[in-house]
Amino acid sequence: MKKILLVIVISSQLFFMSGCWGAKEIQNQSYVTGVGIDYVKGNFIVYIQALNFSNIAKQEGTSSLQQSSPSLVGEAKGKTIQAALSKLEQKVPLPLYYGHVKTILLSENVIKKQMNSVIEYIGQNPLLRYNCWFFGTKHDIKKILRGESFFNYPSLYTIIYNPKDLINNNFFIPIEKYNKFISTYYQPVGTQIIPSVEMNKSYFSEDEKKKNITAITGGFVISQQQYKGWVNKEKLVGLKWFSKQATTIPLSLFNEKVSVIVQKPKRMIKVVNGYKPAYHLIIKANAVLVQNEKDININKIKKELEKKIKSELLKTIGESAEIKADLLNLSEKTYRYHLKKWDVSTINSSDKRSIEQIKVKIHIEQNINYKR
Incomplete structure (x- = not known):
């Protein structure tokens, strides 16, 4: 009797393993x-x-x-x-x-x-x-x-x-x-x-x-x-400076005679109290110099790089005012963390004059290393 039961169990398993009913071929x-x-x-x-x-x-x-x-x-x-x-x-x-x-x-x-x-x-x-x-x-x-x-x-x-x-x-x-x-x-x-x-x-x-x-x-x-x-x-162009996805940012300076790569910039949005919210935007990062065709002084490159980053932010802020939309999503931080201070309509009333300060600090980490 045990042998008969064993044969039935094995047969049933083989029956269910024989294929997937109703499965469709990939082609x-x-x-x-x-x-x-x-x-x-x-x-x-x-x-x-x-x-x-x-x-x-x-x-x-x-x-x-x-x-x-x-x-x-x-x-x-x-x-x-x-x-x-x-x-x-x-x-x-x-x-x-x-x-x-x-x-x-x-x-x-x-x-x-x-x-x-x-x-x-x-x-x-x-x-x-x-x-x-x-x-x-x-x-x-x-x-x-x-x-x-x-x-x-x-x-x-x-x-x-x-x-x-x-x-x-x-x-x-x-x-x-x-x-x-x-x-x-x-x-x-x-x-x-x-x-x-x-x-x-x-x-x-x-x-x-x-x-x-x-x-x-x-x-x-x-x-x-x-x-x-x-x-x-x-x-x-200013969006990349406040996006966590942008970790490696190539930039050209001095009519493309100088090329740098900004690495893992640290971004900060400070919300400043007032009758409506104001903002301080802070960018800090290290940059690698990958081309310097005219052998321009590093401090001069640093200043020009900081100036360019700030100008890119201002360009996007200006476009925000033009289409009446918060392209940098500055209001999102205020809405999430400071809703008790201002209501939604006040938060949305901010404009480009609400950007009180843009601070950019870049350290050029290394100079060009040529292959030997």
């Missing part, structure tokens, strides 16, 4: 990696970019330099975002799977008029994760999704899918994931910036063919759930 689904959303004349136009992961897997090794991976872009129109997607889902030969969406790309019209619809859609779709990247564009979404990468790598290696290395090595403006955006969207103070992208053929080519590369151009500014406008990245 039998279209994996959506990016969703683009536009809004024109009362209709949403939704774009999806999908990849087949079995094709990406084949690109390991030298073959990735010879044959590009196909990328599928779909487009449909509807009165709601989901209605447009449903039309696409009804036409595809392979089911669409949204669990691997890495990027959401919005048009300027959507950012201006339909952010609540986007937030509602993301919140209701169980497969869309909150850790996807968030971008905007003034240009054709379909062209952005078809942007090229280097060496025939798939679009997963473009900036809209993989901006992390750019943030770490050459910070332009904050590139945030959706969870960071939504965590501050309903705050009564501060701003959110959605990075804007466009295509650029000016800098790279392969075999004399210009590469259509996606590039950061600026940001769409939102404050208190209201669209404030688009700002060129040249006017957002």
